[in-house]
Each structure stands twice: as C-alpha cells, then as structure tokens.
Amino acid sequence: MSISNSVSHDGMRTSMFGAIRKKYFATRTDIIVSSVLAVAVVWLLVNVIDWAFVNAVFGAGKREECLAAEGACWSVIASRWRIVLFGLYPFEEQWRSGVACLIMVIVAVLSCVPYFWNAKRLTVLWLSGFGIFYVLMRGGFLGLTPVFEQNWGGLALTVFIFAAVCILGMPLAIVFALLRRSELPWISRTMGLIIDTIRSLPLLTIMFTFAIVSPFVLPDWAIGDKLYRVIVGYAIFFACYQAEIIRGGIQALPAGQEEAAKALGMGYWHRVGYIVLPQAFRNALPPTINQIVITFKETSLVTIIGFFDVMASGRAASGNAEWSFAHVEVYFFVALIFFVFVFSLSRYGAYLERRLGVGRR
Amino acid sequence: MSEHAILIRNMNKYYGSFHVLKNINLEVKRGERIVICGPSGSGKSTLIRCINRLEEHQSGDIEVMGTMLDENVDHIDEIRREAGMVFQNFNLFPHMTILENCTLAPILVRKIDRVEAEKTAMEYLARVKIPEQANKYPGELSGGQQQRVAIARALCMNPELMLFDEPTSALDPEMISEVLDVMVGLAEDGMTMVCVTHEMGFARQVADRVVFMADGQVIEQGEPETFFENPQNDRTKTFLSQVLGH
Numbered sequence: 342m343s344i345s346n347s348v349s350h351d352g353m354r355t356s357m358f359g360a361i362r363k364k365y366f367a368t369r370t371d372i373i374v375s376s377v378l379a380v381a382v383v384w385l386l387v388n389v390i391d392w393a394f395v396n397a398v399f400g401a402g403k404r405e406e407c408l409a410a411e412g413a414c415w416s417v418i419a420s421r422w423r424i425v426l427f428g429l430y431p432f433e434e435q436w437r438s439g440v441a442c443l444i445m446v447i448v449a450v451l452s453c454v455p456y457f458w459n460a461k462r463l464t465v466l467w468l469s470g471f472g473i474f475y476v477l478m479r480g481g482f483l484g485l486t487p488v489f490e491q492n493w494g495g496l497a498l499t500v501f502i503f504a505a506v507c508i509l510g511m512p513l514a515i516v517f518a519l520l521r522r523s524e525l526p527w528i529s530r531t532m533g534l535i536i537d538t539i540r541s542l543p544l545l546t547i548m549f550t551f552a553i554v555s556p557f558v559l560p561d562w563a564i565g566d567k568l569y570r571v572i573v574g575y576a577i578f579f580a581c582y583q584a585e586i587i588r589g590g591i592q593a594l595p596a597g598q599e600e601a602a603k604a605l606g607m608g609y610w611h612r613v614g615y616i617v618l619p620q621a622f623r624n625a626l627p628p629t630i631n632q633i634v635i636t637f638k639e640t641s642l643v644t645i646i647g648f649f650d651v652m653a654s655g656r657a658a659s660g661n662a663e664w665s666f667a668h669v670e671v672y673f674f675v676a677l678i679f680f681v682f683v684f685s686l687s688r689y690g691a692y693l694e695r696r697l698g699v700g701r702r
Numbered sequence: 703m704s705e706h707a708i709l710i711r712n713m714n715k716y717y718g719s720f721h722v723l724k725n726i727n728l729e730v731k732r733g734e735r736i737v738i739c740g741p742s743g744s745g746k747s748t749l750i751r752c753i754n755r756l757e758e759h760q761s762g763d764i765e766v767m768g769t770m771l772d773e774n775v776d777h778i779d780e781i782r783r784e785a786g787m788v789f790q791n792f793n794l795f796p797h798m799t800i801l802e803n804c805t806l807a808p809i810l811v812r813k814i815d816r817v818e819a820e821k822t823a824m825e826y827l828a829r830v831k832i833p834e835q836a837n838k839y840p841g842e843l844s845g846g847q848q849q850r851v852a853i854a855r856a857l858c859m860n861p862e863l864m865l866f867d868e869p870t871s872a873l874d875p876e877m878i879s880e881v882l883d884v885m886v887g888l889a890e891d892g893m894t895m896v897c898v899t900h901e902m903g904f905a906r907q908v909a910d911r912v913v914f915m916a917d918g919q920v921i922e923q924g925e926p927e928t929f930f931e932n933p934q935n936d937r938t939k940t941f942l943s944q945v946l947g948h
C-alpha cells in the first residue's frame with residue numbers, strides 16, 4: 342500500500358475507482374502487496390464472521406447444541422453474564438450493582454459535557470456519583486440489605502476500584518506535584534525521593550504490601566477493609582506517576598505566566614488554581630488520558646490478591662464443568678467490556694485535545 | 703502619605719557571586735514618568751523587576767508607595783497590588799478570554815464583584831481601543847493588540863503606578879506605535895510610570911527624567927533635554943550615538 346501516489350496529478354476530482362487504483366495499485370509492487378493483504382483481510386473476516394455469527398449458537402442454556410456446533414458458543418454469555426458483571430454479589434440484589442455501574446457511566450458521560458468543565462463542578466459530579474455508587478452497593482438503609490465489600494465483584498468491583506483510585510489519586514497527584522516543585526529544597530527532594538521510590542516498585546508489590554503486610558504495621562483503627570487498603574496503595578502508585586505528568590505540564594509553562602500572576606498581586610493558591618494547574622492539565626492531557634487508561638486496565642491485577650474483579654469473575658463464569666469448554670467466548674466478552682471502556686476513554690481524550698486546542702492558537 | 707512613589711536606597715543585587723545591581727539609588731515622585739535606558743545586560747530589567755519583588759535584592763531598601771519591601775508577604779502583596787506591570791512578552795493568560803484576563807485579579811485580589819469588574823474591564827479595553835476583542839482568546843490577537851490588553855489588564859487593578867519592562871521590544875515594527883500611543887495617553891492622565899525602553903522618541907516626548915544605566919549602576923540621569931542634548935558621561939555619549947545614530 343503505497344502512499345506515494347495519493348495526490349492526483351491532474352488536480353481533477355477522480356472517480357472512487359480511479360482514486361483506489363492510484364493509491365493502492367499504481368506500481369507492480371503496489372499491486373502485489375495490496376492484493377496479498379486484501380486476500381488476507383477477507384479470509385480473516387470470513388473466518389471470524391463464520392465463527393462469531395454464522396456457526397455460532399445464541400440464546401441461554403443451549404450447552405448441548407454448543408458442543409455440537411463449530412462456531413462460537415454465545416450461549417455461555419447468555420447463561421452466565423451475571424457472574425461476569427456482578428461476581429458474588431447476591432443474585433436478587435444484582436440490580437443494585439447494575440444501577441450503580443450505570444450511574445458511574447452516566448457520570449463519565451456527563452463529565453464530557455462542557456457545562457461540567459471546571460474543577461468545582463467536576464468534583465461535585467464525581468463525588469456524588471461515587472457516593473451514590475457506594476451507598477447502592479453497600480446498602481444497609483431504606484430496606485436495602487447490606488452487602489459487604491468482600492461480596493462485591495465483577496464489572497462493578499472493577500469500576501469501583503478504578504473510580505476510587507482516580508478520585509483519591511488525582512488530588513494526591515496535584516499535592517505531590519506541588520510539593521515536588523516546592524522552593525524549599527528539603528521538601529522537593531524528599532517528595533522526589535518518595536516518588537522515585539514508589540515508581541521503581543512494581544504495582545503488584547505495592548498492592549501486596551498494602552493488602553497483606555500493612556495490617557501488621559498499622560494501628561487497629563487504621564487497618565480497614567482489605568479492599569480499601571489496596572485502593573489506597575494503588576492510589577498512591579497512581580499519584581506518583583500522575584504527579585510527574587502534572588509536573589511536566591507545569592514545567593512546560595513559560596515563566597512569564599506565573600510572573601504575570603504575581604505582578605497582579607495574586608497569592609500562591611490563586612496562581613496555582615487559576616493560572617498554573619489549568620494550563621498544566623491542558624499541556625498534560627495526552628499523558629493523563631494514557632495514565633487513566635492504564636489504571637483502568639491494571640485494576641485486573643487485584644485478582645491476584647483474591648479480589649473478584651471482572652477478569653476473575655470471567656474465569657469463574659467458565660470455571661465449572663458445565664461451561665469450561667467455552668472459556669474463549671467468555672474471555673472475548675471480558676475483552677469486549679474492557680475495549681468498550683478503554684476505547685471510549687481514548688476517543689474522549691482525543692476529543693478533549695481537539696476541543697481545548699481551540700483558542701490556544 | 704509619602705510623596706515618593708518609589709524610593710530605592712543603596713540597593714544591591716547578586717546572582718550568586720555576580721554583582722548585578724551596584725548600590726542603586728533612585729527616587730520616583732508621584733505622577734513622575736521615568737524612562738530607564740542603557741545597553742543590554744546593564745541591569746535595567748532586573749532593577750524594575752526588583753521593585754515588585756519578581757527579583758529579590760540582597761541589601762539596601764526599596765520603598766513603594768510608602769510600603770517597605772521586605773520579607774513580609776503582606777507588604778509584597780500590597781506593593782504588587784499597587785504596582786501594575788507590563789512585560790516584554792505580554793504574558794497574557796492563554797486559556798482565558800481577553801475579558802477574563804482583565805477581570806481575574808480584580809475579582810480574586812480586590813474582591814470586586816464580577817459585574818463591576820467586567821464593566822471596569824470594558825472601559826479600559828475601550829481606552830486601549832479593542833473593546834470588540836473582549837471575548838476572544840489572546841492567541842487570536844496580534845502582538846500589538848495583546849500588549850494593549852496587557853496594559854488594560856494591569857490598569858484594571860487600579861494601580862498607583864505602572865512598571866513597563868521593554869513593552870515594545872517583542873513587537874513587529876508596525877505595531878510599536880499603537881502601544882506607545884496608549885502609553886502616552888496614560889502619561890497624559892498623570893499616571894506614575896517607570897519604563898524600561900529603547901524608544902528614545904517616547905522618552906523625549908513623555909519622560910520627566912531619563913535614567914541611564916550601565917554595568918549595574920546608574921551612570922547618569924536628567925531631564926530629557928539635557929540628557930539627550932548634553933550628556934555628561936562618556937558611556938552615555940557612546941550609547942546615545944549608537945541608538946540615535948541611524
């Protein structure tokens with residue numbers, strides 16, 4: 342597929358076939374490469390469609406037909422999707438878990454609306470969304486049966502960990518970044534040392550330390566549930582990376598910005614809140630989105646310390662004798678869930694970049 | 703109230719071991735317009751930036767509007783509120799509209815309500831002749847327009863004096879006069895001004911006193927006529943022949 346002939350020489354509008362010929366079939370090499378690739382793509386598509394649709398079995402409870410069929414067994418999803426999405430959450434109460442997830446999705450969609458684009462509104466939106474999520478999941482009031490954290494699972498748990506880490510980690514990251522830039526050398530150096538230390542440790546080690554080791558060290562009142570210890574550990578890990586991203590955004594600002602704010606008599610917090618951070622976040626938007634995407638995906642590490650996130654519950658869905666042959670389909674489903682979340686996140690990031698670019702130049 | 707807008711006594715500044723400003727003495731009376739000139743590296747920008755503590759001096763006294771500039775943060779804030787500053791590179795806030803640039807500090811620092819602050823801002827924008835740009839972003843304006851906004855932004859704080867740090871040096875030649883016109887207008891209204899600039903025409907026209915600096919020292923100062931027609935010091939003569947020579 343050559344890019345050399347993508348401009349038409351006569352400057353006239355060519356027909357679609359003409360354009361395709363010029364772009365993909367201009368030279369002998371182009372013809373060979375394009376044809377081979379086209380055949381490969383078609384072959385792949387035909388096979389996937391055959392497997393996923395034509396020869397597939399849909400509808401709940403059709404185990405026998407699945408075993409006989411050549412294609413995908415979507416019947417496993419139809420029968421077991423509630424385990425994937427909600428894990429060990431009590432069956433009759435799973436609607437709460439569903440509504441809770443839906444609310445977080447709504448919060449995420451709402452934060453794409455320009456009306457919410459200031460620090461105050463975003464904070465209120467996310468904190469109240471998260472509050473409703475927690476209350477619904479946990480229950481114990483208005484006749485909702487209490488469901489304790491150890492019974493949370495599936496997609497709801499993944500969303501909970503992700504949202505909690507971001508809500509806790511982002512303010513922490515800002516604090517870390519500001520301390521790192523302190524004019525007092527011993528503060529900035531200490532912060533730098535802490536950040537570098539935590540960044541040089543694997544996330545898994547940190548999760549283990551907070552989940553398993555920290556109870557031996559912490560006073561009783563500070564131990565809390567294992568889930569929250571993991572979240573705190575993950576949030577600190579997130580904050581260390583994000584702090585460096587924010588610091589990079591701050592350092593990209595011309596020195597004149599802060600000087601102008603100083604010359605207008607603005608104090609430290611006004612300068613940080615109105616001049617430095619808004620511009621730093623704009624500069625740092627692409628790596629920030631990147632960090633958030635990574636954070637969402639790496640929530641699946643909690644499986645290893647015994648949490649029932651969407652990965653683990655996916656494995657459980659195909660983990661019994663009845664459906665064990667269909668694990669590929671379940672992993673497909675889990676992958677699809679991750680894909681939907683992460684892909685929309687990155688598209689939203691790309692949109693933000695374009696939108697915030699307006700007015701800069 | 704002190705009759706002096708700025709009083710600098712025996713002021714010294716070092717960058718590490720490098721002695722940038724040597725024993726500076728300078729008085730600026732209220733309503734007076736001072737132009738500071740001199741070859742590059744002579745410390746004129748550093749001097750003007752010491753007046754509102756963008757740079758810290760190591761010894762000597764600086765008093766602005768009767769407030770002593772010392773370690774006390776309240777004093778520093780007080781002085782910064784009363785001394786507007788215009789920079790060579792405009793330093794407008796690119797993420798805010800022109801109007802927001804002009805109203806931010808009055809609202810946050812002077813605690814003026816938004817409606818009032820916007821009214822004042824529009825008045826000053828009209829005075830620098832760009833009220834129609836109020837809702838644009840700095841990046842959409844030309845250099846000359848941006849610098850006029852920067853002047854309006856400083857004026858919105860209702861300062862007692864204005865500091866200009868080479869306000870026309872970063873501008874394309876055809877935009878210099880529109881900025882100088884605004885500055886001349888300010889001078890005619892009686893604003894106390896300290897202006898670091900190479901625009902000798904401007905100095906002749908509005909300055910009450912021209913201060914010549916070289917090597918971190920004040921070499922010579924005087925009224926524009928005497929200063930330009932009859933400079934005393936050899937360095938002043940050399941400098942003047944270089945800037946006026948062509």
